[in-house]
Amino acid sequence: MMASVASLVQSFAFYLFAGMAVLGAVLVVAARNPVHSVLSLVLTFFSTAGLFVLLGAEFMAAVLVMVYMGAVAMLFLFVVMLLDVDFDTLRQGAADHLPMGLAVGFAILVELVVIMAGIHPGEGAAHAAAVPVSNTMAIGKVLYTQYLYPFEAASLILLVAMIGAIGLTQRVRRDIRRQKVCEQIARRRDEAVELKEVAPGQGA
Amino acid sequence: MNDILRVVHELGGGLFGFVWPGVWTVVKIAILLGIVMFCVTYLTLAERKIIGWMQIRMGPNRVGPLGLLQPLADAVKLFFKETLIPSKSEKLVFILAPALTFIPALLGWAVIPFSPELVLADINVGVLYVLAISSMGAYGILMSGWASNARYSFLGSVRSASQMISYEVSMGFTIIPVVMLAGSLNLKEIVLSQTDLWNVVPLFPMFFIYFISVVAETNRAPFDLPEAESELVSGFNTEYSAMTFGMFFMGEYANMILVSTMGSILFLGGWLPPLPFLSFIPGIFWLALKTGFLLFVFLWIRATFPRYRYDQLMRLGWKVFLPFSLLWIFLTGAALHLLGKA
Numbered sequence: 001m002m003a004s005v006a007s008l009v010q011s012f013a014f015y016l017f018a019g020m021a022v023l024g025a026v027l028v029v030a031a032r033n034p035v036h037s038v039l040s041l042v043l044t045f046f047s048t049a050g051l052f053v054l055l056g057a058e059f060m061a062a063v064l065v066m067v068y069m070g071a072v073a074m075l076f077l078f079v080v081m082l083l084d085v086d087f088d089t090l091r092q093g094a095a096d097h098l099p100m101g102l103a104v105g106f107a108i109l110v111e112l113v114v115i116m117a118g119i120h121p122g123e124g125a126a127h128a129a130a131v132p133v134s135n136t137m138a139i140g141k142v143l144y145t146q147y148l149y150p151f152e153a154a155s156l157i158l159l160v161a162m163i164g165a166i167g168l169t170q171r172v173r174r175d176i177r178r179q180k181v182c183e184q185i186a187r188r189r190d191e192a193v194e195l196k197e198v199a200p201g202q203g204a
Numbered sequence: 205m206n207d208i209l210r211v212v213h214e215l216g217g218g219l220f221g222f223v224w225p226g227v228w229t230v231v232k233i234a235i236l237l238g239i240v241m242f243c244v245t246y247l248t249l250a251e252r253k254i255i256g257w258m259q260i261r262m263g264p265n266r267v268g269p270l271g272l273l274q275p276l277a278d279a280v281k282l283f284f285k286e287t288l289i290p291s292k293s294e295k296l297v298f299i300l301a302p303a304l305t306f307i308p309a310l311l312g313w314a315v316i317p318f319s320p321e322l323v324l325a326d327i328n329v330g331v332l333y334v335l336a337i338s339s340m341g342a343y344g345i346l347m348s349g350w351a352s353n354a355r356y357s358f359l360g361s362v363r364s365a366s367q368m369i370s371y372e373v374s375m376g377f378t379i380i381p382v383v384m385l386a387g388s389l390n391l392k393e394i395v396l397s398q399t400d401l402w403n404v405v406p407l408f409p410m411f412f413i414y415f416i417s418v419v420a421e422t423n424r425a426p427f428d429l430p431e432a433e434s435e436l437v438s439g440f441n442t443e444y445s446a447m448t449f450g451m452f453f454m455g456e457y458a459n460m461i462l463v464s465t466m467g468s469i470l471f472l473g474g475w476l477p478p479l480p481f482l483s484f485i486p487g488i489f490w491l492a493l494k495t496g497f498l499l500f501v502f503l504w505i506r507a508t509f510p511r512y513r514y515d516q517l518m519r520l521g522w523k524v525f526l527p528f529s530l531l532w533i534f535l536t537g538a539a540l541h542l543l544g545k546a
Contacts, residue, residue, distance in 0.1 A: 005225075005226075035350060039297070039347070058328060058329045058333075059332065062332035062333055062336045063332070065336035065337075066332065066335055066336045070336065070342075070372065074343070074346070078362070078366075081350050082362075136329060136389060181519065
């Protein structure tokens with residue numbers, strides 16, 4: 001009886017999260033307002049994190065929420081909110097790109113089917129149960145031993161991309177006044193404040 | 205205590221049958237939230253009283269003895285005010301935003317261990333969970349500013365979101381040495397790893413940076429630029445009234461208590477007593493005492509320091525705290541290696 005209740009709750013949670021993820025994904029493309037699109041994307045990320053928790057991959061779930069919701073989607077939202085673009089005019093040519101979009105979508109679908117066909121459910125679970133470490137530790141162990149070089153290469157690429165983005169967007173303007181932090185910090189009380197003895201009625 | 209729990213379990217099992225574990229979880233959540241909400245309401249009073257005393261004023265003293273019923277009066281006032289929704293606002297997002305700020309502030313409490321036995325969800329990635337949940341709080345604020353369709357609100361929310369993102373980074377980096385010392389992301393194990401020595405001793409600079417970062421992350425003075433009244437009216441919550449405002453308000457205070465509790469757990473030994481012979485006093489008392497002290501420092505800072513300038517705030521986060529905590533992570537790793545602990 002207990003086990004059936006637990007599995008009932010689990011499948012309920014699965015359909016709830018999966019449904020929300022799909023709904024969010026549909027709204028990303030269907031919403032007229034770009035800000036609503038980004039917020040729907042956030043909903044999809046969150047629901048996907050929920051699915052990771054159901055799979056027992058709580059580390060992946062936490063990282064997904066932190067990185068994708070906490071940083072990536074937040075920056076999307078920033079940009080979209082600050083942009084002042086009339087999105088209805090941008091949308092006018094959208095129908096012309098429909099064949100291309102469908103082709104890309106179909107290609108991804110085929111890839112997913114091929115990958116899924118190669119997975120045999122139950123195999124991974126049995127393997128995971130045999131190893132008595134938490135999945136955080138398991139990820140850490142392979143990331144810093146077996147996959148150390150790809151991992152370091154990926155972080156190096158990200159670093160280069162970051163420096164490139166900063167270098168491309170930074171411009172030094174000489175026509176504006178800037179804060180000179182060193183001078184501000186070096187200022188002392190006795191050169192800025194002076195205490196004066198003011199006689200009654202003599203002030204101002 | 206254990207006998208009472210057994211009786212409750214037997215009674216509940218008889219009444220609800222196989223759904224009892226679910227009902228019991230709901231009961232535990234309700235008790236936890238009740239306590240948190242009680243602390244939130246009384247923190248608002250404590251803030252007004254303490255800042256009052258620091259400024260040689262009385263603070264609220266009209267409602268009830270010593271003004272102790274003031275939070276109740278405030279709550280009643282907020283409940284019965286009219287909720288105004290600006291006509292040019294995005295209605296749905298406008299109403300969702302306060303809830304999205306308030307809910308994460310409560311969700312974080314799920315993994316907080318109050319004593320070795322007293323924890324709602326003892327998960328392996330407790331630290332990451334709290335960080336992830338707290339990063340969600342920025343959405344409500346960003347949405348509120350955008351949905352209000354007003355300049356002050358929008359400026360306030362953009363400031364707030366960028367501030368939260370920046371200080372989350374430095375906060376995350378101050379927690380890494382703690383995790384390295386404990387060798388676990390589980391909050392309970394982090395507390396137990398401090399049995400001999402609280403983390404605040406070997407990691408004092410990290411504790412310092414952690415505290416300043418959370419003051420900035422919760423948008424509290426002297427980093428309360430998102431609601432800087434002298435320039436932005438009231439920042440992101442300018443257009444909010446009644447309970448929609450109340451939720452932002454309660455969310456901020458619940459967050460303050462949450463990060464103070466996290467600070468106690470990560471650096472001040474959580475429920476552990478300061479000296480071993482004091483262990484006859486229940487652990488939850490020690491945790492409350494430490495959290496209360498950190499909250500007092502929150503209020504003390506607010507009463508003492510003038511507000512930061514925005515560029516100073518960003519400089520402090522990115523150019524001072526971030527490199528320093530990165531260096532400290534390296535030093536911690538080196539020390540652990542030299543001491544032969546890793």
